[in-house]
Amino acid sequence: MFILRVIFKACLKCLEQARAHLVLVLSVCGEWGPTAPTLTHTFGGRGWSSDKTERMLAALVFLLCCFQSGKSQRCTEGFTFDIRSRQCIDVDECRTMPGACRGDMRCVNQNGGYLCIPQSLYSQPYARAESPSYTEPLYPDTSVGFPEQFSPPISPGAGSAPGPSYPIVGRSSAPCILGYTLGEDGSCIDIDECEARSHQCNPTQVCINTAGGYSCSCTEGYWLVAGQCQDIDECRYGYCQQLCANLPGSYSCSCNPGFNLNTDSRTCEDVDECGTNPCTHGCLNSYGSFMCSCDEGFELASDGTTCIDVDECSFSDFLCQHTCINTPGSFACTCPPGYYVFEDGRSCEDLNECESGNNTCTTAQVCFNFQGGYTCLNPLICEPPYIELSDNQCMCSAENPACRDRPFTILYRHMDLSSGRSVPADIFQMQATTRYPGAFYIFQIKSGNEGREFYMRQTSNVSATLVLARPIRGPRTVVLDLEMVTVNNVINFRGSSIIRLTIFVSEHPF
Missing domain, CATH: 2.10.25.10 (Laminin)
Known part of the structure; x- marks a missing residue:
C-alpha cells in the first residue's frame, strides 16, 4: 500500500503544479503501473495507516489517473486508441470478428474497415520478409532506470527538507511498426511500396498499396490462378x-x-427492317428478321424481297377457252373473231352477227349465223324439173314423166357444228310427215358422206337420227342428202324425199 500512497501523493502534487507536471504524472500513471519505483513520502508530517483510507485512495488514484488517461481519447469507427503510442490504430476485424464474412467469401482487412471478396478472386498480399502479421510498437524499456532525476518545488511551509525525486522519461525517436516510417513531424506515415517499387508482385499483377502493407491483384478481366493472372473467359x-x-x-x-x-x-x-423498305410490295417485321409479301398475281423471287409476276397462263391450257394473255399481276382471256368473252371472263360466246346486224348480207339474202361466223344464203332456185314449193323446198310433180325416178321433194336445211365435237353424237333427226296405211320407211344417206363421218340410225318406223360417227375439224362445209324412202306394197308404191342438209363446221371447238 505504500506504493499507492506514493502514487496518490504524486498525483495531488501534479494537479497543483504546472501543466508540465500534470503530463509527468499522467506518464507515471500510464506507463509505470504496479512497477513504479519505491518512493518515500509523508503527507503533513503524518503517515497513512488506515486500511480503509488506503483502499479509497487507491481507487481514486486509479480513476483519476489511469482511466482518464486512456478513455478520454476518441477514435473513429474502425480504429482504437493505443495507450503506448498514443495514436488511433486500425482494428483488424478479420482477426477480431471470425464471422465477418460468410460462405465462399474471404475477409481482407482494410484501413478503418474490411472487405469480403470471393475466394477465387482473392490475391494474397505479399508479406514482408520476416515480418509477422502484426508487430507491437517498440518503446524504450522503462523498467531499468530513468534518464535523469529532478527535485520538484517545495510546498509552502514544508521546510527545507528535500522532497522526493520524480523520474522524467525522455522519449527518444521510437521506431514505427513495420510498413511505416517516421515522418519529419515525428509521426509514423505509411510506406507506399507500390510507388517505391519495393513490392514483390509479378509482372502479371498490379500492386495496390494498403495501410502498412500492399497487396498484389490482377487487372480487370483477369483472376489469380497459381500465383499468375489468367484471363477470365467472360x-x-x-x-x-x-x-x-x-x-x-x-x-x-x-x-x-x-x-x-x-x-x-x-x-x-x-431491327425493324421494314423501315428501310426492303420489299417490292409488302413487308412484315418479325423478331430478328422480316418477311416480304407480294400482291395477288405476284410471287416472291429467290432473293426474298423482289416480287415477280406470276404467269397464270402457263399453269393450264384450260384457263381460258381460247387464248390466255398474261398481264402484270393477272391475266386476260381473248376470243377469236366471231366470239366475245363471256361474263365469267374465260369462256367464249358466239357473236350472232345476224341479230346484231354486224353482217354483209344483202336484203335479198338470208343471214345464217353459226359458231364463230355467219353466211349469207342466196334465194332458193329450184332446178328443173323441180319447182319452188316454198322458200326452202322444191317439188317434182308426179304428173311430170321426168320426175318418175327423182325424189318427190327436196327440203333445204342448214345447221352448224363445233369443230372436234366428241363422238358419237346425235346431230339431226328425220321424220315422215305423211303416213300411209301399209307403208314403211327407209332412211339413208344418199350423198355427201364420202368420209363416212356420219350414219343414220332408225329410231322408229317413221323416224331416224343422223349420227356423227367421227370427229370432224373445221372450218368446213358439209352437204348431206338425207333420203327417206316410202314403200307401200299394198298399192305397189315406192317413192322418196330428200333433205339437203348443209352443215357449217366451225373453226374452233366452241
Whole structure:
C-alpha cells in the first residue's frame, strides 16, 4: 500500500503544479503501473495507516489517473486508441470478428474497415520478409532506470527538507511498426511500396498499396490462378445476350443478323427492317428478321424481297377457252373473231352477227349465223324439173314423166357444228310427215358422206337420227342428202324425199 500512497501523493502534487507536471504524472500513471519505483513520502508530517483510507485512495488514484488517461481519447469507427503510442490504430476485424464474412467469401482487412471478396478472386498480399502479421510498437524499456532525476518545488511551509525525486522519461525517436516510417513531424506515415517499387508482385499483377502493407491483384478481366493472372473467359458466364467473343482481359458482345447491339454493349434489340423498305410490295417485321409479301398475281423471287409476276397462263391450257394473255399481276382471256368473252371472263360466246346486224348480207339474202361466223344464203332456185314449193323446198310433180325416178321433194336445211365435237353424237333427226296405211320407211344417206363421218340410225318406223360417227375439224362445209324412202306394197308404191342438209363446221371447238 505504500506504493499507492506514493502514487496518490504524486498525483495531488501534479494537479497543483504546472501543466508540465500534470503530463509527468499522467506518464507515471500510464506507463509505470504496479512497477513504479519505491518512493518515500509523508503527507503533513503524518503517515497513512488506515486500511480503509488506503483502499479509497487507491481507487481514486486509479480513476483519476489511469482511466482518464486512456478513455478520454476518441477514435473513429474502425480504429482504437493505443495507450503506448498514443495514436488511433486500425482494428483488424478479420482477426477480431471470425464471422465477418460468410460462405465462399474471404475477409481482407482494410484501413478503418474490411472487405469480403470471393475466394477465387482473392490475391494474397505479399508479406514482408520476416515480418509477422502484426508487430507491437517498440518503446524504450522503462523498467531499468530513468534518464535523469529532478527535485520538484517545495510546498509552502514544508521546510527545507528535500522532497522526493520524480523520474522524467525522455522519449527518444521510437521506431514505427513495420510498413511505416517516421515522418519529419515525428509521426509514423505509411510506406507506399507500390510507388517505391519495393513490392514483390509479378509482372502479371498490379500492386495496390494498403495501410502498412500492399497487396498484389490482377487487372480487370483477369483472376489469380497459381500465383499468375489468367484471363477470365467472360463468355462462359453469359455476359452477352447473343454472341460473345472472349478477348485478353475483356470480351466483346455482338448480335445475330437482324439485331443491333444496345448501348449497354451486352443486350440486343430487334431491327425493324421494314423501315428501310426492303420489299417490292409488302413487308412484315418479325423478331430478328422480316418477311416480304407480294400482291395477288405476284410471287416472291429467290432473293426474298423482289416480287415477280406470276404467269397464270402457263399453269393450264384450260384457263381460258381460247387464248390466255398474261398481264402484270393477272391475266386476260381473248376470243377469236366471231366470239366475245363471256361474263365469267374465260369462256367464249358466239357473236350472232345476224341479230346484231354486224353482217354483209344483202336484203335479198338470208343471214345464217353459226359458231364463230355467219353466211349469207342466196334465194332458193329450184332446178328443173323441180319447182319452188316454198322458200326452202322444191317439188317434182308426179304428173311430170321426168320426175318418175327423182325424189318427190327436196327440203333445204342448214345447221352448224363445233369443230372436234366428241363422238358419237346425235346431230339431226328425220321424220315422215305423211303416213300411209301399209307403208314403211327407209332412211339413208344418199350423198355427201364420202368420209363416212356420219350414219343414220332408225329410231322408229317413221323416224331416224343422223349420227356423227367421227370427229370432224373445221372450218368446213358439209352437204348431206338425207333420203327417206316410202314403200307401200299394198298399192305397189315406192317413192322418196330428200333433205339437203348443209352443215357449217366451225373453226374452233366452241
